[in-house]
Amino acid sequence: MTEPKPHEDTQKGISRRNFMKNTGLVAGGLVGGSLFGGLLTNQLQKPGAPINSETEGSHLLEARTFFSxxxxxxxxxxxxxxxxxxxxxxxxxxxxxxxYFIDRQLAGEWGMNAKEYMKGPFLQIGAVDAYESQADSTQDQGPNAETQVPTPAFRYQTPMTRGDIFLEGVQALEQTAQEKFETNFRKLEPQQQDEILQMFDDGKAKMNGVASTTFFNLLLQTTIEGAYADPVYGGNRNMEGWRMKEFPGPRMSYTADIEKEDFIVMKPESLRNYQGH
Amino acid sequence: MAKKLKKVDVVVVGSGWAGGVVSAELAKAGYQVVTLERGKKQDRQDYVGVKDELRYTDRYEMMQNLSPETITSRVKIEDTALPVRTRAEMMAGTDLGGGSVHWAGATYRWRAIDFELRSKTIERYGKEKIPEGMTIQDWGITYDEMEPYYDKWEKTAGISGEPDPLGDKRSSDYPNPPMLASPAVKLFKETTERMGYHPFQVAAGNLSRAYTNPDGEKLNACMFCSYCTMYGCDFTAKSDPLATVIPTARKTGNCEIRTNSLVRRVLHKDGKATGVMFTDTRTGIEYEQPADVVVLGAFSFTNNRLLMLSKIGTQYDPTTRKGTIGRNFNGQFNITFLGARGYFEKKKFNLYMGAGALGGTMSDFAGDNFDHSNVDFINGGGIEMRQYGDGAISTNHVPSGTPKWGPEFKKNSIHYANRSLVAWYTPAVMSWWHNYVDLDPTYKDEYGDPLLRITNRYTDHDRNMAKFGIEKCSEIMKEMGADIIDEDEVPEEFDHIYSGGHYAGGIIMGADPETSAVNNYLQMWEMDNLFVVGGSAFPQFGGHHPTSTIGALAYRAAEGVEKYLNNGGQLAEAKQKTLNA
Structure with a gap:
């Protein structure tokens, strides 16, 4: 259960129900699709053009490059x-x-805090901890609230990079499992794992350098991102996250549909489909 | 030793709506202009086919790299400010076209009362209506005087909209009709109309049809693709400087635009600006650009910091409440844009479609459109229901009581993905003696120069206003037929999240040099050939989105620069002291 399934299994794992749902398109879906039809057709005519992640070879992208x-x-x-x-x-x-999405994010500029202000001094003052524990309410506000990550924000005040925080964090999950249940985190029952995760969420677990909430918030943020980001980043495999959410992926135009009353389910298309080269 | 470049008539810092408009207007008038942009070169082609939510919305591709420089932030004067370290906490647009490229497109003129807020409030409600310590003031310019500049900017940008039924007088309609209305927008408009309010379609920088602006720049019709806010437009269908004023400036042959050029000082001698010093961020080479006139048209933070680093004017001191540089910091933060979210069980909306400014709005609770005798705040704001076009990562709204992770979260976030709408209040923000900007004593940028420090806290006035707005939004959501309504909570205090780009003040406009840094042409009182343009000039924040006011001020400033180049001297007469707290 807790081990990532090899990619091949996932191919077979697409359920009959999902297959039915995804092919049972309403007419409106074809409108959006037809606008891009020419481009798609061209792609399909190119032999071996890897236009989506279901084709042979994409599993070669799934290997650890951050977690050693x-x-x-x-x-x-x-x-x-x-x-x-x-x-x-x-x-x-x-x-x-x-x-794998998280692993890749941590291996890159985001995980290394390349575009964040990382100069000292790093003051760990009371207000920061207090802030982190009440941070939930910040997400839905501001002129761009609709476009923000739906996970708690926090005031980042540590010299640790996000990569450092994840390494400390997963080891702290293990440590906490040992202390609380005297066994490995991975061997715990799901409910026990939830108990430990709740401790991290509440800031009650022990961690070096940052409050456990800080790690938990990053873990939750990246989990959701990995479920729903474009498949090019390694998550949302086969666009299954988008299918569940009835999200169509990047499209050129909804002008013909924007006034329609009925909900329209479209077969998802990826950035790869959209860019079409 | 900085390498000295050839002197020009005007050097402009920044290339967004502020710097871009000024550059285009002066280049069109035949002046030699150099425009300096700290970010990289880009054009409309850079946004074709890059509809990637993770990259742009969640990793802030279009925002300033904070590694070399950020701001510090604190609530109270006695607190130690901490750096705002991540781009999740501090969003400021960068690269050619500035923050004006990733904007949503929502366009509102600020109201007549906004420009004369102090005197009109006293006139109608008496002096006691303004609490001690609130430092709001008149702008030194009226709405009627601003109107031609609003009109001009709207035509440059090709704004698509219908007039606000409760709006102030306009000399002409918007150049393009309003956008199509989605069922969600129709529901908002029909419901609020039934309630006796005066809804209208949000005026949009997302164009409702193909359009050629008066400068000959061509824009296309918006296709509701939803990759709008936080993105550059795929189709040149969102009005931004890359599609308008920058090509306009370029084709005159009079404007040189230099990117990767970080201006670090305004150079000055004997009370006159002589030019600017900048560093090419690719090579590290320092340059001096001499000019007859210097225009700071950068982001509000940069305008403030450059004056402070260059030691121009007198730093505002909250203990004496004297000094004008850094005074009246204001903006829309986590106590604004609050309202109510409704969840609909029987209705699914196509919320993945949309556009930055697609929405319905109303001004019944904006400005002084309602009687303030029995409310404990002044001014007001719009109420909006927007359909930006939801991304898959960001759409996880769940009714309160749902855990934020695990099976129930997953189930509800998927179930409600296309079943929730939000109405929010966009309140004006008043200025206070304790909210200001100065240089941080501890934290430095990569060159060793101090960071800008923001001191900002909320008052009961802010909280009362937010609570009022939430109640109104909740009533509307109920009438719209939502099955579950979650009201936002009024935050206790400022959360140090600088999101959305609505941060202003510090180098404010006014008629009195004691309480303002620039006159009504955006010209520094203390330095005739230095103009400071943008949100930095707002003495307080109006109750709607700010972009068109920045565009209008830029046209006003361009006119001022030209007047100065012809005649010299101060362009406005200093009025006697305003009564200020």
């Missing part, structure tokens, strides 16, 4: 699955490729 210790990666995977579990609506975090 496989156990850390498996703990991370188990945690993401509890935050976004498989259910009758569709796949959970592991099946969507979320752990």
């Amino acid at each position: 210790n496989s156990e850390d990666f498996l703990i991370l995977s188990a945690a993401t699955e509890r935050l976004f579990p498989t259910d009758d609506l569709g796949p959970g975090a592991i099946e969507l490729g979320v752990p």
Whole structure:
């Protein structure tokens, strides 16, 4: 359950129900699709053009490039699955490729805080901790609220990069599991894993350098991002996250549909489809 | 030793709506202009086919890299300010065209009362209506005087809209008709109309049809693709400087635009600006650009910081309440844009479609359109229901009581993905003696220069206003037929999240040099050939989105620069002291 499934399994794992849902398009879906039809057709005519992640070879992109210790990666995977579990609506975090998404994010500029102000001094004052624990309400506000990540914000005041925080964080998950249940995090029952994750969410777990809430917020943010970001980043495998949410992916135009009363389900298309080269 | 460049008539810092408009107008008038932009070169082609929510919305692709420089932030004068370190906490647009490229497109003129807020409030409600410590003031310019500049900017930008039934007098209609209304927008408009209000379609920088502006720039019709706010437009269908004033400036042959050029000082001698010093951020080479006139048309933070680093004018001191540089910091933060979210069980909306400024709005609770005798605040704001076009990552609204992770979260976030609408209040923000900007004593940028420090806290006035707006939005949402309504909570205090770009003040306009830094032509009282243009000039924040006011002020300033180049001297007469707190 807690191990990421190899990619091949996922291919077979697409449920009959999802298949039916995704092919049972309403007429409106074809309107959006037809605008891009020419481009798509051209792509399909190119032999071997990898236009979506279902084609041979995309699983070659799934390997760890940030977590050197496989156990850390498996703990991370188990945690993401509890935050976004498989259910009758569709796949959970592991099946969507979320752990690989997070691994890649941490290996890049975001994980290295390349564009953040990282000069000292780093003051750890009371107000920062207080802020982190009440941070939930900040997400829905501001002129761009509709476009913000739906996870708690926090005031970042640590010399640790996000990559550092994740490494400390997964080890702290393991440590907490040992202290509380005397076993590995991965071997715990789902409810026990939830108990530990709740401790992190509440800022009650022990962590070096940052409050456990800080790690938890990043974990939750990246789990959701991994479920729903374009598949090019390694998550949202086969656009299954988008299918569950009835999200069509990037499209050129909705002018013909914007005034329509009925809800329109469209077959999702990826950035790769959209750019078409 | 800085390399000295050839002297020009005008050097402009910044290339957004402020710097871009000024550059285009002066270049058109035949002046030699150099425009300096700290960010990289880009054009409309850079936004074709890049509809990537993670990259633009969640990783802030179009925002300033904070690694070399950010701001610090605190609530009270006695607090230690901390740096705002991540782009999730501090959004400021960058690259050619500035923050004006990623804007949503919502266009509102500020109201007549906004420009004369102090005197009109006293006139109608008496002096006691303004609490001690509130430092609001008149702008030194009236709405009627601003109107031609609003009109001009709206035509340059090709704004698509219908008039506000409760709006002030206009000399002409918007150049383009309003956008199509989605069912959600129709529901908002029909409901509020039934309630006796006066709804209208949000005026949009997202164009309702193909349009050629008076400068000959061509824009296309918006296709509701939803990749709008936080993005550059795929189709040149959102009005921004890259589509309008920048090509206009370029084709005159009189304007040189230099990107990767970070201006670090305004150079001055004997009370006159002589030019600017900037660093090419690719090579590290320093340059001096001499000019007859210097225009700071950068983001409000940059305008403030450049004057402070260049030691121009007198820094505002909250203990004496004297000094004009850094005075009246204001903006829309987490106590604004609050309202109510409704969840609809029987109705699904196509919320993945949309446009930055697609929406319905009303001004019944804006400005002085309602009687303030029995409310404990002044001014007001719009109420909006917008359909930006939801991204998959950002759409996880769940009714309160739903856990924020786990099975129930997953189920509800998917169930409600296309079933929730939000109405919010966009209140004006008053200025207070304790909200200001200065240089931080501790934190430095990559060159060793101090960061800008923001001191900003909320008052009961702010909280009363927010609470009022939430109640009105909640009533509307109920009438719209929502099955579950979640009202926003009024925050206790400022959360140090600088999101949305509505941060203003510090180098404010006015008629009195004791309480304002620039006159009504955006010309510094203390330095005739230095103009400071943009949101930095707002003495307080109006109750609607700010972009068109910045565009209008830029046209006003361009006219001022030209007058100065012809005749010299101060362009406005200093009035006697305003009664200020």
